[in-house]
Amino acid sequence: MRMGEGMDASITSERPSAPCVLRAARAEDVDAVLEIERAAFGDPWSRSAFVDLIGDPRVAFIVADIAGDVRGYIVAWYVLDEGEIGNLAVHDSARRQGIGARLLDGAIAAVRASDVDSLYLEVRDSNAAARALYASRGFAEVGRRREYYRRPKEDALVLRLDLEPIPPG
Ligand SMILES: CC(C)(COP(=O)(O)OP(=O)(O)OC[C@H]1O[C@@H](n2cnc3c(N)ncnc32)[C@H](O)[C@@H]1OP(=O)(O)O)[C@@H](O)C(=O)NCCC(=O)NCCS
Numbered sequence: 200m201r202m203g204e205g206m207d208a209s210i211t212s213e214r215p216s217a218p219c220v221l222r223a224a225r226a227e228d229v230d231a232v233l234e235i236e237r238a239a240f241g242d243p244w245s246r247s248a249f250v251d252l253i254g255d256p257r258v259a260f261i262v263a264d265i266a267g268d269v270r271g272y273i274v275a276w277y278v279l280d281e282g283e284i285g286n287l288a289v290h291d292s293a294r295r296q297g298i299g300a301r302l303l304d305g306a307i308a309a310v311r312a313s314d315v316d317s318l319y320l321e322v323r324d325s326n327a328a329a330r331a332l333y334a335s336r337g338f339a340e341v342g343r344r345r346e347y348y349r350r351p352k353e354d355a356l357v358l359r360l361d362l363e364p365i366p367p368g
Pocket of ligand 1: 239286290299329
C-alpha cells in the first residue's frame with residue numbers, strides 16, 4: 200500500500216461537529232495546507248516542498264478534512280526501516296479536538312504498514328503542546344540538536360518511537 204492511501208472516508212471522529220476524515224493529500228489541498236503552515240511556524244515550508252511530496256510512494260502526506268475543509272496535516276517519510284515525522288500542524292481554530300492525535304496515529308499506522316520499526320522527529324524544546332502529544336503516543340527523547348531551529352533560534356529535541364512489528368496474518 201502506498202502510505203496515506205486506503206484511509207478515505209473510513210476513519211471518522213465524532214468529536215468535531217462535522218466528521219473528520221483522514222485522507223491522502225491532493226494537489227488541491229496545498230493552498231489550505233500552506234495557510235495553516237504559515238500561521239503555525241516562523242520558518243514555514245515552501246509550496247514546492249509540499250507539492251513535491253504528493254504521490255511520492257515513500258511519503259505519508261495525510262490531511263484532516265472536515266466538511267471539505269483541510270484543518271490539519273501530517274507528513275511522514277521512510278527509508279528502509281526508519282521513518283521520520285517531518286511536519287504536523289492543525290489550524291489554530293481546530294486545536295484541542297483530537298485532530299493532531301488522529302493525524303499522528305494515521306502516520307504511525309502508515310509507516311508501520313511499510314515495515315518501519317523506528318520513527319523519529321524533531322520538536323522545539325519549548326513546544327509543550329507537541330511534546331505532550333508525542334509523549335502520549337510513546338515517543339521518547341533520544342537526543343538534542345543545539346540551535347537547530349531559526350526564527351526563533353532554539354534547540355530541537357530528537358524523539359523516537361519504537362514500533363512493534365505487525366504480527367503475520
Ligand atoms: C501540536 C498540535 C499539532 C496539536 O494538535 P491538536 O489537534 O491541538 O492536538 P490534540 O487535540 O489531538 O491533542 C492531543 C494531546 O496533545 C496534548 N496537547 C495538545 N495541545 C496541547 C496544549 N496546548 N497544551 C498541552 N498539551 C496539549 C494533550 O496531551 C492532548 O490530549 P488531551 O486533549 O486529551 O489533553 C497543534 O498544537 C499545532 O498545530 N501546533 C502548531 C504546530 C506545531 O507545533 N506542530 C508540531 C511541530 S513538531
